[in-house]
Amino acid sequence: MATTKVALVVADAGPLIHLDELAALDVLSDYAAILVPEAVWQEVERHRPNALLHPAVNLVRQSIVSASPQVNAVATLYTLHSGEREALALCLQHDIALMLTDDTAARLAAKNLNITTHGTLGLLIRAVRKQTRSPAEVVALLAAIPQQSTLHIRPSLLEDVITQVKAEWMTGDE
């Protein structure tokens, strides 16, 4: 089935780093472009440089944008880092509705600005829906989060998530 890449999204460092740690950056390959603000690019380059080199993922480095008073206000309120601040500014500047982040404060700030956010877990699970990964593969990736990634999640909540994914998509023989 032919697919059309249309969506533009903005990424914070978390999902890029965590997905690379899980060797699952390809779940981002259906986005037409993922805009990466300069501060985020530098953060990923420092911690996980290979995450910026995946051949199937179109990461586009964006120079520093000046934040609007709106962004500055929420960034101060939620004590956001420069990368998170730039990511929000980029969303507003390009009228992009989705920001990828795993940071709770950044997600709260985005909500204040009517920007939708999703993180590593959502992106992994979405990969089944987009048919880029099988349910079994995604369950294995979710289970590997505590050992293979620096994404912190309460073990019982992760277990609930895995149970939910299995119930939704996996039959007894998978």
Next chain:
Amino acid sequence: MTQTVQAEIPDQLFNQAQTLVHQGWAGSFQEIVNDALRRYLESHQEALTEAFIKDDVQWGLHGDD
């Protein structure tokens, strides 16, 4: 009651905090650390984080994009 902790802080952050104290914008380095910790905890409450993750899961399972 208080706890004593030992933590490594990047020079740049430490110097910026010290400058604020010396200029009179903060009472002490201790006060800045406490305020920073309090603000972090306020914006990273477990219930909020959990709500966002559950939202992620629903989007992953049933989103329309």
